[in-house]
Amino acid sequence: MIENIMLSDLSLVNWSRGQFALTAMYHYLFVPLTLGLSFLMAIMESLYVKTGNPEWKRITKFWMTLFGINFAIGVATGLILEFEFGTNWSRYSWFVGDIFGAPLAIEGIMAFFLESTFIAVMFFGWKKVSKKFHLLSTWLVAIGASLSALWILVANAWMQYPTGMNFNPDTARNEMLSFWDVFLSPVAVNKFLHTITSAYVLSAIFVIGVSAWFLMKKRHIVFAKKSMVIAATFGLITGGYLIFTGDGSAYQVAQKQPMKLAAMEGLYDGQEGAGLLVFGMLNPDKEWNNDEEAVLAKVEVPKLLSILGYRNKDAFVPGVTNLMEGGFKYTDEKGNKHTALSAEEKINRGRIARTALGDYKDAKETGDEQAQKEHLETFKANFQYFGYGFLNNPGDIIPNVPLTFYSFHIMVGLGFYFLIFFVLILFFLFKNTLQNKRWLLWLALVSIPLPYIASQAGWIVAEVGRQPWVIQDLMPTIAAVSRIDATSVQITFWMFAAIFTALLIAEISILTKQIRTGPKTGGQ
Amino acid sequence: MKKRNRNIFRRIFDFYYEGFREMPSWGIKAWALILIKLFIMFVILRLFFFPNIMSEHFEDDQERADYMIEELTKPISYD
CATH class of the missing domain: 1.20.1630 (Formate dehydrogenase/DMSO reductase fold)
Known part of the structure; x- marks a missing residue:
């Protein structure tokens, strides 16, 4: 085995x-x-x-x-x-x-x-x-x-x-x-x-x-x-x-x-009209939840990251900390507005999805069709966060x-x-x-x-x-x-x-x- | 004219045969490397080091699916 x-x-x-x-x-x-x-x-x-x-x-x-x-x-x-x-x-x-x-x-x-x-x-x-x-x-x-x-x-x-x-x-x-x-x-x-x-x-x-x-x-x-x-x-x-x-x-x-983009730019604290780093030296002591400066030395083109990432010079570009904490507003591809979830909330939803999948399997084995339907609905509602359910700490998503x-x-x-x-x-x-x-x-x-x-x-x-x-x-x-x-x-x-x-x-x-x-x- | 009338398989065979026969030295070295590489990959690595886990440990897709659902849903120990 x-x-x-x-x-x-x-x-x-x-x-x-x-x-x-x-x-x-x-x-x-x-x-x-x-x-x-x-x-x-x-x-x-x-x-x-x-x-x-x-x-x-x-x-x-x-x-x-x-x-x-x-x-x-x-x-x-x-x-x-x-x-x-x-x-x-x-x-x-x-x-x-x-x-x-x-x-x-x-x-x-x-x-x-x-x-x-x-x-x-x-x-x-x-x-x-x-x-x-x-x-x-x-x-x-x-x-x-x-x-x-x-x-x-x-x-x-x-x-x-x-x-x-x-x-x-x-x-x-x-x-x-x-x-x-x-x-x-x-x-x-x-x-x-x-x-x-x-x-x-x-x-x-x-x-x-x-x-x-x-x-x-x-x-x-x-x-x-x-x-x-x-x-x-x-x-x-x-x-x-x-x-x-x-x-x-x-x-x-x-x-x-967006987390990958934040890492590519060493961006921890999101900004409206974020600049693009042409050159930068990261601070090795920087964590998502401390107050250290993220970049020790930099050459930056103002607003360019917002333009390149969102085609809008004043767009908000979330940083690592924002993505961890959630709460910021964003618009999806279909034009719908949302409030971002925190990493912790995503992990919770992922765990709900995983549990629902297990419960669905149990209900299937016992032949309980009503329970199957309910667990499947719960699973589908949270499936987009399924992978988060395997993570232990919110910091794992960085x-x-x-x-x-x-x-x-x-x-x-x-x-x-x-x-x-x-x-x-x-x-x-x-x-x-x-x-x-x-x-x-x-x-x-x-x-x-x-x-x-x-x-x-x-x-x-x-x-x-x-x-x-x-x-x-x-x-x-x-x-x-x-x-x-x-x-x-x-x-x-x-x-x-x-x-x-x-x-x-x-x-x-x-x-x-x-x-x-x-x-x-x-x-x- | 006589050459053109030969059947297609014979012509394809001759094409490859003559191609390999007239191959320059770099081509011979390249083919030797390809053959050694394929031997290592399929005879040594595939047979002895890279079993297909799902095929080897389970009889059918139902068993594989049951195993995967169990793995995807069981509580995780992070100790």
């Missing part, structure tokens, strides 16, 4: 979280380059087919080689996450029911048919299919890769904003009521657009960085410059859109996860504020840096002096890791910022984890750490060897 471990066994919860975070973050080291580089290759190959210039074929084939290495090393690493759902997060897996299963199944089928089929044509078909069919295959690989990401992100978005479902009290599972509500939820749309554009920016910087190395070595000058023009233009366009979608994502966070805050500001800061970087590269490329600007070439080279850092920071904001929830308001992490032996989780944690590190070393080693070899001559 499943081992009965008390919920106070934080070692198990923390190791399970750590293991999932390790796997997801390592997996996402490989994913964004696949997503973005595929589009850059498709654009480059389109230029080859349009102009007939073999230099474009040579350029395409070189980046395709790097794409192939990255794809091969990253492929299937995400499947480990699915293993973890079944073993470490079995309660969560049962609770989400078919909502998580449907998008992941579609993702699996699409990934298999679109990517696997057309990747073969892309790599093996240069001399065997027509130019146009080959180009079509390259575009389909690019589109297929982004569509794969779409389904994963739809599933993730549902965890941040559960919608389009109904909880079945007889099976203890959520059932999908509306596929379109899940698929087109504003959180899913914004999350998808923001994540894939970040991947496009990452790939653009990767291409520019590698090309800068060729320019520094004075090798393959034309190849490097052409690659940079495409990458910097692609990066500038998608980078602009990245900031736009980032705003969309933050707006959704303000509406659906995520790790410093980690969320600094990750958010690193991500945003780097996002704006990337835009300036693309403008600089394009400016000096068009002046035809880039090869003489060694400082900029060095900057391009050392900038390669930065979008990886930004991407990982973005995931930390998304996932740490929503704690304690696995499913927002409905299931906390502590209730989602399987009651298995923490030692077995520790063992697999270190196994994954070793396997993924070996894969990363292999990736960097094969990639750098291939880069040093450089593109082949003659468009072959």
